[in-house]
Amino acid sequence: xxxxxxxxxDNNATTPVDPRVLEAMLPxxxxxxxxxxxxxxxxxxxxxxxxxxxxxxxxxxxxADAKEIIWTSGSTESNNLAIKGVAxxxxxxGKHIITAMTEHKAVLDPCKRLQKxxxxxxxxxxxxxxxxxxxxLRQALRPDTILVSLMWANNEIGTLNEIxxxxxxxKEREVIFHTDATQAVGKVPIDVEAAGVDLLSxxxxxxxxxxxxxxxxxxxxxxxxxxxxxxxxxxHERGMRSGTxxxxxxxxxxxxxxxxxxxxAVEGTRLKALRDKLEKGIVSGLEGHGVHVNGHPERRIPxxxxxxxxxxxxxxxxxxxxxxxxxSGSACTSASLEPSYVLKALGxxxxxxxxxxxxxxxxxxxxxxxxxxxxxxxxxxxKLREMSPLYEMAQQGIDLSKVEWSAH
Amino acid sequence: xxxxxxxxxHYEHPRNVGSLPKDASNVxxxxxxxxxxxxxxxxxxQVDEATGRIVDAKxxxxxxxxxxxxxxxxxxxxxxxxxxxxxxIKNTDIVQELALPPVKIHCSxxxxxxxxxxxxxxxxxxxxxTVGEPQLHGNKIG
Ligand SMILES: Cc1ncc(COP(=O)(O)O)c(C=O)c1O
Numbered sequence: 001x002x003x004x005x006x007x008x009x010d011n012n013a014t015t016p017v018d019p020r021v022l023e024a025m026l027p028x029x030x031x032x033x034x035x036x037x038x039x040x041x042x043x044x045x046x047x048x049x050x051x052x053x054x055x056x057x058x059x060x061x062x063x064a065d066a067k068e069i070i071w072t073s074g075s076t077e078s079n080n081l082a083i084k085g086v087a088x089x090x091x092x093x094g095k096h097i098i099t100a101m102t103e104h105k106a107v108l109d110p111c112k113r114l115q116k117x118x119x120x121x122x123x124x125x126x127x128x129x130x131x132x133x134x135x136x137l138r139q140a141l142r143p144d145t146i147l148v149s150l151m152w153a154n155n156e157i158g159t160l161n162e163i164x165x166x167x168x169x170x171k172e173r174e175v176i177f178h179t180d181a182t183q184a185v186g187k188v189p190i191d192v193e194a195a196g197v198d199l200l201s202x203x204x205x206x207x208x209x210x211x212x213x214x215x216x217x218x219x220x221x222x223x224x225x226x227x228x229x230x231x232x233x234x235x236h237e238r239g240m241r242s243g244t245x246x247x248x249x250x251x252x253x254x255x256x257x258x259x260x261x262x263x264x265a266v267e268g269t270r271l272k273a274l275r276d277k278l279e280k281g282i283v284s285g286l287e288g289h290g291v292h293v294n295g296h297p298e299r300r301i302p303x304x305x306x307x308x309x310x311x312x313x314x315x316x317x318x319x320x321x322x323x324x325x326x327x328s329g330s331a332c333t334s335a336s337l338e339p340s341y342v343l344k345a346l347g348x349x350x351x352x353x354x355x356x357x358x359x360x361x362x363x364x365x366x367x368x369x370x371x372x373x374x375x376x377x378x379x380x381x382x383k384l385r386e387m388s389p390l391y392e393m394a395q396q397g398i399d400l401s402k403v404e405w406s407a408h
Numbered sequence: 409x410x411x412x413x414x415x416x417x418h419y420e421h422p423r424n425v426g427s428l429p430k431d432a433s434n435v436x437x438x439x440x441x442x443x444x445x446x447x448x449x450x451x452x453x454q455v456d457e458a459t460g461r462i463v464d465a466k467x468x469x470x471x472x473x474x475x476x477x478x479x480x481x482x483x484x485x486x487x488x489x490x491x492x493x494x495x496x497i498k499n500t501d502i503v504q505e506l507a508l509p510p511v512k513i514h515c516s517x518x519x520x521x522x523x524x525x526x527x528x529x530x531x532x533x534x535x536x537x538t539v540g541e542p543q544l545h546g547n548k549i550g
Contacts, residue, residue: 311470316471319473330446388469390443405444405448
């Protein structure tokens, strides 16, 4: 059977809405359209019930209490609320924040803004495996540290930080621990109690829910975390996030979390097998020549693979596999013309950062699609290597690092 | 990013991929760019020493689709020109021909640099004067 083209293999960027999620949402557009804050008629009650149910569904997936879920527009907002909210509320206790160089911009940029406002931020740098370990954090903590923000799973390489250990260190030192779990929720088991997480960001569109909805988990007990809100208004969401609730989005996010909770184990096993098949197929197709899997080989979410292909530029490889939607760390695919800062932080070198492709498998990825991708990636890399002066030089035994390149 | 049809056409059917004997006295080689910047172009010309005409041109490029297309187009334009005429090829001509978007203009600049570097190398081998600022662009291997 021929595969249907184009193939979507960029599920770390976003996922399609699961049809079951859409079905759950539909009545809330036209029939059950009430405002969840309307306390005095049945339209409002119906919407509020739906929101409460979704709160339960989302909380259950991360072992939290429903009251600890604060609805937002997605992880960008959740990260902003967590970081700026803690900074605003606890500034008198200290002005030091710890995060990592490999975080998403939605964490890094709020931190940078706080630096301009007088906060001191430490950016941890991982080793080659991309993992931030608890011990590394322990050494960076200071008496004036008020917040640690370290992601559960990285969006470019899928690497899992040593979250439970990080949480333990934070508890010991009584520092608030925020984790951007956008890429992890619904993909790997999460237990905010066991992991000692105080704040957690999650987004609907990364787990087969709709875009524009997410939540921030805010711990209510041991300790009770308080935040300065970003949006002032009607005082919704315990005053932490004003604004009429996005009931359809919330219902979708709830349904998505419930499905993920039920299917995660089986889905994770299936996707890991497909991901491993993809990596093995590509490596063997290229005889292991100049193929580097980035990040930790084991400590990873099951559906993500980030591979650098030496001597081949990432964007040109994306053109070679134009029927396959993937992402690249190449500068040519970013607005900034800089290669991926995440890969650079790992110390793999700009050249290999330019040569990287992220494959993001998902719920709807089939084995036939993986076979197609292996075949076309291998052929594309071979074709581009034949065209590459770097490959030619490497074949001639020239050490590329010793060449005096003309930077431009 | 959406590409123009001409870029895609050159990318899918690149002209003149390959290498010429770089030590031959009638071959000029230019290598410009850097791997850390995401693009390296090697462009070579073979000149008929009697007529001063470029009889063959080859390239190899590490870079995005626009960089590959720019160098492919450059080799196409080089063939049949005299060395002097080759210096008339400007990056803006490449931009126009391939409809390169603004963020890809550096690819055409690189192609122009590669042409200049190849010609400078050829002229140096012939014992002549160098032109423009080719030393700035050529790479030394050491
Ligand atoms: C790790 C991480 N954090 C934050 C975000 C931003 O999430 P959202 O699109 O919901 O604002 C993303 C998605 O791009 C992400 O992968």
